[in-house]
Amino acid sequence: MLELEHIHLDFPDKPNVLADINLQADGGEIVGLVAPNGMGKTTLLKVILNRLHPSNGAVRIQEQGYTSQAQTRKNHALICAFPEQSDLYGDLSGRAHMQFYADCWQNKTKSIAEIITTLNMDSYVDRPTRTYSLGMKQRLCFAMVMAANTPVMLLDEVMNGLDPLNVAMISEQLRRLRAEGKLVLIVSHLLNNLQTYVDRTIFLKDGHFVLDIDAHTVPAQYLKFSGDPAQVSGATAYTETMNTLPLAGLDGARVGALASQLFTAGVAFTVGPLTLEEQFSHFYAQADEHV
Amino acid sequence: MKAILRLDHGAVWRSRKNRFLLVLWTVIGIGFVFAAQTLQLGDLKATLSRSHALIQINAGQIESMVVPTKGPKRATAIAINRQAALFGQTYARFMFDDEAGTQDGLIALAKAQVKGAQGGYPGLKASSLPSEAAATRTLLVTQWLRQHGQPLIRQVSDAGSSLTQAWPLWLALLPIMALAIACDGWLMMSEHRTVTATLPVGLGAQAVSKVLTRLGLTLLAMGLSGAATLIVGALSGGWGHLSYPTAVALGDQLQILPLGAVLGLGLLDAVLVTLFIASAMLVVNVLTRNVYLSAMTGAAALALPWLTPGLTRALWWLPLAGLAPSRVFDGTLQAQAGNWALGIEGSALLLVLWTLIMLGWFRWLAARQVG
Numbered sequence: 001m002l003e004l005e006h007i008h009l010d011f012p013d014k015p016n017v018l019a020d021i022n023l024q025a026d027g028g029e030i031v032g033l034v035a036p037n038g039m040g041k042t043t044l045l046k047v048i049l050n051r052l053h054p055s056n057g058a059v060r061i062q063e064q065g066y067t068s069q070a071q072t073r074k075n076h077a078l079i080c081a082f083p084e085q086s087d088l089y090g091d092l093s094g095r096a097h098m099q100f101y102a103d104c105w106q107n108k109t110k111s112i113a114e115i116i117t118t119l120n121m122d123s124y125v126d127r128p129t130r131t132y133s134l135g136m137k138q139r140l141c142f143a144m145v146m147a148a149n150t151p152v153m154l155l156d157e158v159m160n161g162l163d164p165l166n167v168a169m170i171s172e173q174l175r176r177l178r179a180e181g182k183l184v185l186i187v188s189h190l191l192n193n194l195q196t197y198v199d200r201t202i203f204l205k206d207g208h209f210v211l212d213i214d215a216h217t218v219p220a221q222y223l224k225f226s227g228d229p230a231q232v233s234g235a236t237a238y239t240e241t242m243n244t245l246p247l248a249g250l251d252g253a254r255v256g257a258l259a260s261q262l263f264t265a266g267v268a269f270t271v272g273p274l275t276l277e278e279q280f281s282h283f284y285a286q287a288d289e290h291v
Numbered sequence: 292m293k294a295i296l297r298l299d300h301g302a303v304w305r306s307r308k309n310r311f312l313l314v315l316w317t318v319i320g321i322g323f324v325f326a327a328q329t330l331q332l333g334d335l336k337a338t339l340s341r342s343h344a345l346i347q348i349n350a351g352q353i354e355s356m357v358v359p360t361k362g363p364k365r366a367t368a369i370a371i372n373r374q375a376a377l378f379g380q381t382y383a384r385f386m387f388d389d390e391a392g393t394q395d396g397l398i399a400l401a402k403a404q405v406k407g408a409q410g411g412y413p414g415l416k417a418s419s420l421p422s423e424a425a426a427t428r429t430l431l432v433t434q435w436l437r438q439h440g441q442p443l444i445r446q447v448s449d450a451g452s453s454l455t456q457a458w459p460l461w462l463a464l465l466p467i468m469a470l471a472i473a474c475d476g477w478l479m480m481s482e483h484r485t486v487t488a489t490l491p492v493g494l495g496a497q498a499v500s501k502v503l504t505r506l507g508l509t510l511l512a513m514g515l516s517g518a519a520t521l522i523v524g525a526l527s528g529g530w531g532h533l534s535y536p537t538a539v540a541l542g543d544q545l546q547i548l549p550l551g552a553v554l555g556l557g558l559l560d561a562v563l564v565t566l567f568i569a570s571a572m573l574v575v576n577v578l579t580r581n582v583y584l585s586a587m588t589g590a591a592a593l594a595l596p597w598l599t600p601g602l603t604r605a606l607w608w609l610p611l612a613g614l615a616p617s618r619v620f621d622g623t624l625q626a627q628a629g630n631w632a633l634g635i636e637g638s639a640l641l642l643v644l645w646t647l648i649m650l651g652w653f654r655w656l657a658a659r660q661v662g
Contacts, residue, residue: 049489069493069658077491087483089298091305096298097486103294104490144486 001027001183002152007047007057017043018054019207025200027151027181030174032194034187034276035204036284041187044204045154048185049081061152080105080148082155085137090130094121094140097129098147107149115146119169134161142170146177153177155186159193171197191276201276203283210283219273221247223258226268232258238274239281247271292496299504302479303472312471313512319464320516323457324523327447333456334446339382342400345419346375352415364414370407374420377403394437401430424626427545428538435536435547444535451531453524454517455550458537458557461513462617465561466568466593469509473569474586476501477576477657494654502569502650509565513558540622540634553620556635560616563642567610570649577656600624604633610645613638 007021017040025031035041046052048059050066058065061075080101088097098112116125119139129137138161145153155174159167167190174197177184188194194201195215203211222244229235229243238244247255255271262269274282303309331337350371353364381396404426412420421429436443444452479501490497524531534549539556541548548556568589575585596603596615603611603624612633618624625633632641 051488073491073493076489079489081485081489083485087485087487089302089305089483089486092298092301096301100294100298103297104492 001025001062002048002185003058003060003063004048005058005060007044007054007059009043009047009052009054016207018047021057021207021209023202023209025183025185027183028178029199030178030184030186030197032186032188032198032201032276033204034191034194034201034280039204040207041204042156045081045156045185045187048154049079050075077105078150079152079154080145080150082145082153082158083141085134085141088129088137088140091128093128094125094132094136094143097140098125098143101144102147102149105148105150107147110146110149112147115143118173119143119146135163135166138162139166139170142173146173151181152183153185155184155188157187157189159188159190167193191280195276203279205283211279213276213279221272222274223247223255223262224270224272224274224278225262231262231265231267239278239285242278242281244274292492292500295490295492295497295500296504299500300507303504303508306479308475309472309508312468313508313515316468316512317515317519320457320519321523323460323516323520324447324453324527327453327456328527332447333444333452335385335443336445339378339385342421343378343382346371346378349412349415349420350375366410367407367412367414370403370410370412371420374400374403374407390442391437394433394443397433397443398430398437401426401433405430422623422626424540424545424622427626428621431538431545431547432536441532444532447524449528449531450521450524451533451535451550453520453527453531454533454554455535455537457517457520458550458554459617459621461516462557462560462620463615465509465513465564465616466614467590468512469505469561469565469568470572470586470589470593472508472512473502473505473565473572474589475572475576475582476505476569477573477653478580478582478585494657495650498570498573498650498653498657501573502566505569506562506565510558510561513561517554538622539620540625541636543625543629543631543634545622545626557616557620560620560635560639563639563646564613564616567613567642567646567649570646570653573653574649574656577653596624604630607632607637608641610638610641613642613645 002023002025004021004023007018008016009018011017021044033041033044043052047054050059050072061078064071064075066072066075095112095116098115101107102110102112116122119142121136121139121143124132124136125140129140132140138158142155142158145155158170162170171193174184174186178199186194186198199215201211201213201215202209223232223235224238224242224244225232225235226241226243229237232243232245235243235245245258259269259271327333353368353371377396377400381393381400384392384396404421405423407420408423408426433443444455447453447456533551536547537550537553538545538547539553571592572585572589575588576582579585579588593614596611596618600618600623603615607630612619612624615624616638619633619635619638622634631637
């Protein structure tokens with residue numbers, strides 16, 4: 001459904017913002033895009049939307065590239081991006097915004113009223129958006145994308161400013177969208193939350209995709225502990241505060257012995273797969289924040 | 292297209308700036324009658340007094356020089372003196388309430404002023420006497436009234452006389468009003484970039500939507516102002532003469548039309564002027580990306596036909612004349628050039644052509660913009 005082929009983008013003062021990016025993603029999938037601030041996540045979304053033109057490579061939506069203005073319009077009919085709160089029309093109501101998106105993208109199947117109820121927006125949706133709190137605006141922006149009801153949805157920091165209840169509600173909605181066959185490409189810094197619903201997580205660093213984690217494969221197990229990695233033979237420092245030892249090939253008795261050793265030494269440890277947060281810290285520990 | 296029209300409609304009508312302009316225009320319409328009566332606009336006695344004063348000033352100027360016994364300055368002196376004499380006769384008949392005599396006197400005076408204006412009054416440093424167009428308008432209107440046995444409007448006292456004085460003001464202010472409404476046409480979109488950047492709606496359709504919504508607001512403002520003046524005038528002194536003869540530059544010369552027809556033409560012209568200004572402001576918005584710079588650029592363009600009428604006449608194929616509709620209607624721009632393009636039909640056609648050019652240019656510019 002969405003294909004990125006050898007995407008390369010330079011800015012005048014910054015080369016290789018995106019360097020040979022390749023991606024194929026289909027409907028019924030949630031793909032998480034992860035990177036620290038300034039690494040090019042939003043830039044990549046703009047390239048997908050044709051708001052930025054790559055110097056090389058192609059973006060194809062349902063096998064059609066941005067080859068002309070007419071084709072661009074057709075592609076935009078298939079894809080909707082999460083708008084920024086600051087761009088909402090202050091004098092228009094939330095319902096008017098949603099209806100606008102539904103009409104623009106000719107959504108005739110999903111009811112606006114149903115979306116409003118599902119996202120608990122009934123109490124404020126008919127007020128002008130300038131009266132909304134940050135959380136209300138964030139929910140409205142998500143509701144607008146739902147109202148567009150496009151096959152491909154790009155969500156940039158959709159969970160920003162939401163309390164845990166709303167984060168859980170949006171997460172549930174994302175699962176429903178996947179069940180409806182949508183392709184959702186989501187950028188989020190709430191990695192623990194992201195891990196609960198994505199099918200794939202892609203790490204972007206220095207213009208490249210450095211890691212592509214399939215959530216459906218059985219993850220490798222690790223012994224994770226703090227302190228000096230030399231405490232356990234074969235362990236390495238994974239992040240500044242955590243060392244790891246892969247447990248593949250080790251039997252239960254050996255794992256138990258190692259755990260007992262660490263316990264006796266009073267060292268904190270866990271056994272389990274690497275979380276997204278741990279992998280994030282590992283990959284970006286040395287990265288400078290780009291503005 | 293419907294969706295973007297609905298969004299633009301909502302955004303335009305909910306804009307505080309636009310609501311303020313709507314109220315302001317309506318207040319102008321309401322207050323015009325009272326202002327006109329206070330300032331004696333359209334008051335025949337006051338007008339005659341002013342004409343007399345101007346003739347005397349110019350006569351004094353020419354007499355203060357050593358007037359040669361022959362040559363162009365002598366001709367100017369004779370022309371001024373003739374006008375002074377004709378004015379004296381006219382004023383005397385006016386004071387004796389002789390309607391037919393007053394009209395005959397005004398006709399003779401206007402003919403003399405047309406001839407004088409055509410001659411250019413050599414020797415006068417600055418002629419504040421009526422221009423050829425102004426004198427011709429007086430001549431045509433008075434001749435028509437004389438032929439049909441109808442009286443001159445003596446003062447603003449009813450709906451008809453109010454509208455007769457008001458419509459030139461509306462036409463003069465129309466471009467400013469349209470500019471104020473349209474100066475942020477595309478920038479309103481830019482302020483909501485992530486909401487509107489990737490809509491599956493063509494740039495042409497978006498441009499048309501923005502232009503149409505602003506046209507609607509401008510027409511409503513003009514309609515409300517006109518209605519306000521009509522109602523206040525009617526309350527003041529009745530409906531009056533709603534078909535009063537009005538001279539406008541139709542074709543390649545001034546012609547008489549009833550007031551109602553002129554108002555209709557004015558409304559049609561308002562549509563074309565607003566469409567052009569709204570389209571042009573889309574282009575300016577894309578180029579400047581700043582509402583204040585856009586407004587200043589637009590204001591400078593609106594000032595051109597007033598400050599440089601010669602340039603406007605020379606560059607008749609540009610839409611400059613259309614930006615001063617009051618001067619198009621009253622024949623000021625056309626009179627000296629004798630150019631059909633500077634009359635109502637010509638300027639209207641040019642506005643249509645340049646509106647299409649602006650829309651095409653905007654579409655090309657906006658498509659090039661990225662990010």
